[in-house]
Amino acid sequence: MFADDVDAELRRMAADPEFRHRDAARHALRFRETGDVADLVAVEDDPHACATTEILFAMAGAKRRWLNWVPMPTEAICNLADAVGGRRASGEQLEITGAALSAAEPPSAVTAAQRVAGPLEVQVADFPAPDIRSPIRIPARYVVWRYDGTAPAPAVPAPSADAIRVLHEVAEEPWPSPLSGWVQAKPFGGLPLDDLLGLLAHLPGPPDTLRWQHLAKSTPTYWYRLLQPWVCLGILHHAPDEPWAGSTRRTVLVDLAFGVEDWVSDAALFALVTAAYREPELRAEVRGLVRARLDAAEASPRLVTIEESLAQLLLVTPGCTEDDRALAAVVLARADQAGDEPEPPAKRRWWQRRR
Numbered sequence: 001m002f003a004d005d006v007d008a009e010l011r012r013m014a015a016d017p018e019f020r021h022r023d024a025a026r027h028a029l030r031f032r033e034t035g036d037v038a039d040l041v042a043v044e045d046d047p048h049a050c051a052t053t054e055i056l057f058a059m060a061g062a063k064r065r066w067l068n069w070v071p072m073p074t075e076a077i078c079n080l081a082d083a084v085g086g087r088r089a090s091g092e093q094l095e096i097t098g099a100a101l102s103a104a105e106p107p108s109a110v111t112a113a114q115r116v117a118g119p120l121e122v123q124v125a126d127f128p129a130p131d132i133r134s135p136i137r138i139p140a141r142y143v144v145w146r147y148d149g150t151a152p153a154p155a156v157p158a159p160s161a162d163a164i165r166v167l168h169e170v171a172e173e174p175w176p177s178p179l180s181g182w183v184q185a186k187p188f189g190g191l192p193l194d195d196l197l198g199l200l201a202h203l204p205g206p207p208d209t210l211r212w213q214h215l216a217k218s219t220p221t222y223w224y225r226l227l228q229p230w231v232c233l234g235i236l237h238h239a240p241d242e243p244w245a246g247s248t249r250r251t252v253l254v255d256l257a258f259g260v261e262d263w264v265s266d267a268a269l270f271a272l273v274t275a276a277y278r279e280p281e282l283r284a285e286v287r288g289l290v291r292a293r294l295d296a297a298e299a300s301p302r303l304v305t306i307e308e309s310l311a312q313l314l315l316v317t318p319g320c321t322e323d324d325r326a327l328a329a330v331v332l333a334r335a336d337q338a339g340d341e342p343e344p345p346a347k348r349r350w351w352q353r354r355r
Contacts, residue, residue, distance in 0.1 A: 188234020
């Protein structure tokens, strides 16, 4: 059984002359030390890939954003909702009917806050340019959000009860790694596309489990941030026999990535990055898509709340270049000056259960 200290365990494996996957362990360790995604790709591309290299890949990404957990919500509306939801979950009787934002925030963040705090009337003082309501690229076949004036609303029907059941069964926790997450998300592939899109915009509540009962006291909006990447992994299983270039799954994910500014944008890109790990021929295109979306965020003169998570995603995208890393470093340094991102909720370490 693996030790609690991932780095120490990887060092032990890398130094063990009897360990068949010493090279993969060395790459995993170097990734943790340097952050060079080429080493993580080398683990996935190991010529003797097996269950052990899958574990090494997960160990390499342990406690790393996107590789092991979804970045936490950072929006002001979610901070408010977490405070209100946490106090209610602790037994306090608290009512809140409205909130005021100095500038618009992503529709998923607003909807998540309303799911937690109740039907808030959100007043938005400004929609600074570029208008958050305008998609990055048009036209697009697939959209999940529209706006009624200043208020976001789903542009797709609500998901079925069966879709919500699958969501609760699959998405209760973050993935051990994107690769295992792709496998776990396979049940989504049996759902109609309308159901998958409906899950992204209507944001059903969390499963009634001890984990989410506990998180209701601290970060209840995290469930809504977590569920969307899970659903996007599920979209990778939609109509899997269609050739990638013209497939529905590719079209949906690219349209969502470059739609209105939202959590769905980086969730869709995360699924594309996962596909790129599995299929090397996709890597150049996917790296270009992630970079283009971060370029759009970085060029904005206003705050883009998903900019930091896009930078973190670019750093773990196969094919990430030195120029990409430099841009991501600038974005993350700016985010550090603005304030630290909240830590992720605690979770069990899955490799400790494997032999």
